[in-house]
Amino acid sequence: xxxxxxxxxxxxxxxxxxxxxxxxxxxxxxxxxxxxxxxxxxxxxxxxxxxxxxxxxxxxxxxxxxxxxxxxxxxxxxxxxxxxxxxxxxxxxxxxxxxxxxxxxxxxxxxxxxxxxxxxxxxxxxxxxxxxxxxxxxxxxxxxxxxxxxxxxxxxxxxxxxxxxxxxxxxxxxxxxxxxxxxxxxxxxxxxxxxxxxxxxxxxxxxxxxxxxxxxxxxxxxxxxxxxxxxxxxxxxxxxxxxxxxxxxxxxxxxxxxxxxxxxxxxxxxxxxxxxxxxxxxxxxxxxxxxxxxxxxxxxxxxxxxxxxxxxxxxxxxxxxxxxxxxxxxxxxxxxxxxxxxxxxxxxxxxx
Amino acid sequence: xxxxxxxxxxxxxxxxxxxxxxxxxxxxxxxxxxxxxxxxxxxxxxxxxxxxxxxxxxxxxxxxxxxxxxxxxxxxxx
Numbered sequence: 339x340x341x342x343x344x345x346x347x348x349x350x351x352x353x354x355x356x357x358x359x360x361x362x363x364x365x366x367x368x369x370x371x372x373x374x375x376x377x378x379x380x381x382x383x384x385x386x387x388x389x390x391x392x393x394x395x396x397x398x399x400x401x402x403x404x405x406x407x408x409x410x411x412x413x414x415x416x417x418x419x420x421x422x423x424x425x426x427x428x429x430x431x432x433x434x435x436x437x438x439x440x441x442x443x444x445x446x447x448x449x450x451x452x453x454x455x456x457x458x459x460x461x462x463x464x465x466x467x468x469x470x471x472x473x474x475x476x477x478x479x480x481x482x483x484x485x486x487x488x489x490x491x492x493x494x495x496x497x498x499x500x501x502x503x504x505x506x507x508x509x510x511x512x513x514x515x516x517x518x519x520x521x522x523x524x525x526x527x528x529x530x531x532x533x534x535x536x537x538x539x540x541x542x543x544x545x546x547x548x549x550x551x552x553x554x555x556x557x558x559x560x561x562x563x564x565x566x567x568x569x570x571x572x573x574x575x576x577x578x579x580x581x582x583x584x585x586x587x588x589x590x591x592x593x594x595x596x597x598x599x600x601x602x603x604x605x606x607x608x609x610x611x612x613x614x615x616x617x618x619x620x621x622x623x624x625x626x627x628x629x630x631x632x633x634x635x636x637x638x639x640x641x642x643x644x645x646x647x648x649x650x651x652x653x654x655x656x657x658x659x660x661x662x663x664x665x666x667x668x669x670x671x672x673x674x675x676x677x678x679x680x681x682x683x684x685x686x687x688x689x690x
Numbered sequence: 691x692x693x694x695x696x697x698x699x700x701x702x703x704x705x706x707x708x709x710x711x712x713x714x715x716x717x718x719x720x721x722x723x724x725x726x727x728x729x730x731x732x733x734x735x736x737x738x739x740x741x742x743x744x745x746x747x748x749x750x751x752x753x754x755x756x757x758x759x760x761x762x763x764x765x766x767x768x
Contacts, residue, residue, distance in 0.1 A: 427754060428739040455754070459701040460741040462730040467739035535731055661730050 357555045365414070372410050379403035397588025404580045404626050408495065409573065412622050413565055415494035420564030423455040424557040428464050435481070436471045443477040444524075448516040451484030458486075458655050465662050469532070470539060476524015483675060484516035487650040492621030499629040507686070508642065515646070515678035522674050531667035575623035583630035592635050599636035601690070606640045607683035611676055614647030624648045638690050643683030651675055692766065695725045697733045698742035703756055704728075707742045710762060720766050 352360075379402040380390075388394040431454045435447055456464055461482065468478040488509055497505040529537065552560075586595075599606050617624075624645055631641050656668055663671070694711050698704030708724060715722040727733060736743065740754030744765075751757075751765045 429753070432739065456740060457701075459699055460739070460754075462699070463697075463733045463741060464739050466730065466734035467737075470734070539731065539734065 420561035448484035480520025488512035579623035583626035586630040601637035601687040610644035639686030
């Protein structure tokens with residue numbers, strides 16, 4: 339037990355006070371930088387031998403402004419989320435959900451889906467862990483839909499790039515879809531479409547190792563670790579998304595956009611979903627595209643539908659879930675979620 | 691001689707965890723056999739919901755994310 343007396347993480351040991359001072363200081367510095375992005379982007383654009391109001395000038399300015407903006411926002415959101423999520427774990431979430439009755443199960447599962455840290459690579463053990471604890475299938479689906487659909491990264495970027503009104507709409511409808519889709523899936527009695535071995539499985543009790551006691555500094559370290567891991571992984575998607583956004587912003591004429599994604603084109607909502615599902619990127623990659631689309635006059639409903647289907651329904655995740663769900667159940671799952679997305683899309687195109 | 695099992699579908703973190711276990715064991719002079727469990731069924735049967743999970747001599751000690759270096763020493767030397 340002698341190791342217990344060692345300070346954790348003895349390799350790079352910064353004193354605690356450095357964390358308490360350093361994290362707010364870096365946060366403040368990044369915030370100030372965030373306020374200066376517009377002049378910086380204009381200056382960078384002026385270095386290029388193109389007219390500022392030409393197509394290329396517009397595209398370059400969009401890119402030069404959005405890249406640092408999205409990366410800064412992403413860093414902040416991932417850090418804060420990482421720290422907050424250190425209070426949650428799949429094991430705790432499972433214990434909470436296992437004791438709840440069906441009615442409260444859905445909203446609670448959606449809520450916890452946003453706060454519980456899990457990566458798509460462990461969605462299979464997580465799924466089995468939930469189902470074997472007697473959590474209804476529908477509630478489990480609510481959890482799995484809400485996690486990516488209303489993730490903090492998507493919401494935060496939407497807030498920063500498009501505005502709080504649309505971020506709020508997205509939050510409300512993302513939650514609603516997660517709840518309703520989970521409820522519908524739960525009502526359909528789909529247990530027979532689980533892979534056979536899942537139904538026969540009597541999973542052992544979840545390991546009840548003593549909960550790790552974390553200090554605030556430990557949690558800050560977790561946040562920082564998350565930033566390194568997630569920003570290190572998604573920056574390439576961010577650049578790709580902003581690149582596409584810049585091309586749309588600079589070159590696509592508004593008239594064309596209105597014809598394809600305007601609210602008069604009734605087929606544009608299903609088309610947005612069909613295009614969105616196989617697209618695999620993450621929230622950070624798709625929101626710059628959303629920003630450019632809305633800016634050019636694309637209808638809100640159509641754009642929301644596109645965004646939701648890109649983020650919430652991804653092919654790789656379906657392939658992972660194939661281990662536990664029969665193809666039929668995957669198809670029903672996609673159909674129910676897509677129906678919710680379509681309804682949201684049409685609703686906003688009609689209302690606004 | 692300790693048996694360490696690492697539960698995970700083969701993601702990057704699982705490999706990093708394996709390397710950590712081997713390094714720590716070597717540093718402490720503890721003999722270990724490391725087993726990687728990567729199929730979903732066995733992971734679930736072991737009660738692991740967030741990967742990578744680590745068990746030492748049949749007892750689950752960790753799940754989710756990289757284990758803490760100091761704690762890993764405790765588990766291996768206990």
